[in-house]
Amino acid sequence: MNFYPALLLKLLAGVLLGLLYHHYYGAGDTITYHKASLRLRDYAFLSPTGYVRLILFNEFESEAFRSTVPFSANPGFSNSFYFIKMDSVLNLITGGNYYIKSLYYSLFSFCGAVCLVASLAHVFPGTKRAAVVAFLFFPTVVFWGSGLSKDSVLMGSMCWVVAFVLDLAHRNIKVLQVLLGLLMLYVFIRIKVFMAAALIGILAAYLLIQWLARFSLQLQRERTQLILLLSLTVGVGLLLMLSVGIFNPVFLFWQIVTSHDAILAQSLHGPHIQFHQLEPGWQGILINMPKAFFSAVYRPFLFESCQPLYLLLGAENFILLLLSMLSVASLLRRGSSWHMPPFYVALFLFVVLTAILTGLSTPNFGSLSRYRIIFMPFLVYLLLQSYYARELLQRVNSIHF
Known part of the structure; x- marks a missing residue:
C-alpha cells in the first residue's frame, strides 16, 4: 500500500x-x-x-x-x-x-531501502510502519538519498548490506542473494570507506554472535549477547586504532579536522557549528564529541535561521527532538521492563559513532543535512520503537487506512 x-x-x-x-x-x-x-x-x-x-x-x-x-x-x-x-x-x-x-540512481536507492524494510519487518514483526517511515518517507532520507549523487549510491548499498546481514543471521538465503550482498558491500566500501568500516565491524560482531547462539544456550540470552556485542565492538575498534593505515587515530583525526576547517572556511557567513579548540588529537576530539553528536542530530534549531532551507531543517529536527522526548518518556514509563534487542543496540552504536564523526567534520548545516543520511534512517527507526511513538503510528495508520 x-x-x-x-x-x-x-x-x-x-x-x-x-x-x-x-x-x-x-x-x-x-x-x-x-x-x-x-x-x-x-x-x-x-x-x-x-x-x-x-x-x-x-x-x-x-x-x-x-x-x-x-x-x-x-x-x-x-x-x-x-x-x-x-x-x-x-x-x-x-x-x-x-x-x-537521476531516476536510475533514485530507483537504486529506493530498492535498497525497500529490501531493508522487508528484512526488518520479517525479523522484527510489528516494526514495519516504523521502517517504512524511516527509510521511505522521512524527508532528509528521501531527498538527499535521491538523484545523481554519491549519497543515492551510499543509501542503496548501505541498506542492502544491512538487509544482507539480517538475512544471513536469521533466514536461509540463496546464492544470488549472497553475490548481490557482496557486490553491495564492495560498492558501500568504495563510496564511504570510513563509515562502511564502522557499520561492517558492528554488524560482523552481531552476525558472529547470532551464529554462535545457534550452538550455545548461554549465548541465546539477550543480556549475554549485548555484553559480547559491546566487547567485540570495542575490541575491533581498538585493533583498528592500533593499525598503521587509514584507520589509525592520527590519520583519522587529521582527516576530520582538515575537512572541518575546509568546510568552516566557506560557512562563516551562515549558521554553523562552532567547536572549542578542535585539534587533531585525543583531547580536542573528545571534548567536542557531545556537541558534535547533538548538533548533527538536532541542529539547526527551528528559527535558528530564517533561510528557507534552514527552516525546513529546523522543522525536521524539531520532529526528531519530539521523538527523542517520547523515547525518554517511554523509558521512564516502562522502567526495568524496557529492553533493546541486540540488533537495535548495534544500530544505536553506529548512529552515535557516525553522528559524532559527521558532526565533527561538517560544521556547515547545509552540508550536514546531506551527510547525516548515513545514520538518519536508523535513528528514526530506533526512535519510532518507543511505546508512545508506536501508539502514535498506530493512530495515524488507523486514520489514513
Whole structure:
C-alpha cells in the first residue's frame, strides 16, 4: 500500500534535487560529476580499449587527459572518481541525460531501502510502519538519498548490506542473494570507506554472535549477547586504532579536522557549528564529541535561521527532538521492563559513532543535512520503537487506512 507512493516520491525527489542544483545553486557536486562523466563517455567513443582500462584499472593514456578529469589525482582511493566512472557507464545506457540518470540512481536507492524494510519487518514483526517511515518517507532520507549523487549510491548499498546481514543471521538465503550482498558491500566500501568500516565491524560482531547462539544456550540470552556485542565492538575498534593505515587515530583525526576547517572556511557567513579548540588529537576530539553528536542530530534549531532551507531543517529536527522526548518518556514509563534487542543496540552504536564523526567534520548545516543520511534512517527507526511513538503510528495508520 505504501510502495507506489514511496517510489513516486523518491523519483520526484531525484528530479527536484537536480533542479535545485541546476537552477537555484547553479553549481554543486552533482553537476561536476555529470560533466566529468560525460567527458569519460566521449573518451569511450574515441578509445574503447583505453576507456575499459580506465574503468577497470584506473589507467590513463596520458597525464594531459588525467588533468581534465576531476578527482583523478588518487583514482584508486577517491570515492568521487569511482562515482564518476560509475556514472560514465550509465551515460552509455541513457545517452548522457542528467534527469534520466537521476531516476536510475533514485530507483537504486529506493530498492535498497525497500529490501531493508522487508528484512526488518520479517525479523522484527510489528516494526514495519516504523521502517517504512524511516527509510521511505522521512524527508532528509528521501531527498538527499535521491538523484545523481554519491549519497543515492551510499543509501542503496548501505541498506542492502544491512538487509544482507539480517538475512544471513536469521533466514536461509540463496546464492544470488549472497553475490548481490557482496557486490553491495564492495560498492558501500568504495563510496564511504570510513563509515562502511564502522557499520561492517558492528554488524560482523552481531552476525558472529547470532551464529554462535545457534550452538550455545548461554549465548541465546539477550543480556549475554549485548555484553559480547559491546566487547567485540570495542575490541575491533581498538585493533583498528592500533593499525598503521587509514584507520589509525592520527590519520583519522587529521582527516576530520582538515575537512572541518575546509568546510568552516566557506560557512562563516551562515549558521554553523562552532567547536572549542578542535585539534587533531585525543583531547580536542573528545571534548567536542557531545556537541558534535547533538548538533548533527538536532541542529539547526527551528528559527535558528530564517533561510528557507534552514527552516525546513529546523522543522525536521524539531520532529526528531519530539521523538527523542517520547523515547525518554517511554523509558521512564516502562522502567526495568524496557529492553533493546541486540540488533537495535548495534544500530544505536553506529548512529552515535557516525553522528559524532559527521558532526565533527561538517560544521556547515547545509552540508550536514546531506551527510547525516548515513545514520538518519536508523535513528528514526530506533526512535519510532518507543511505546508512545508506536501508539502514535498506530493512530495515524488507523486514520489514513
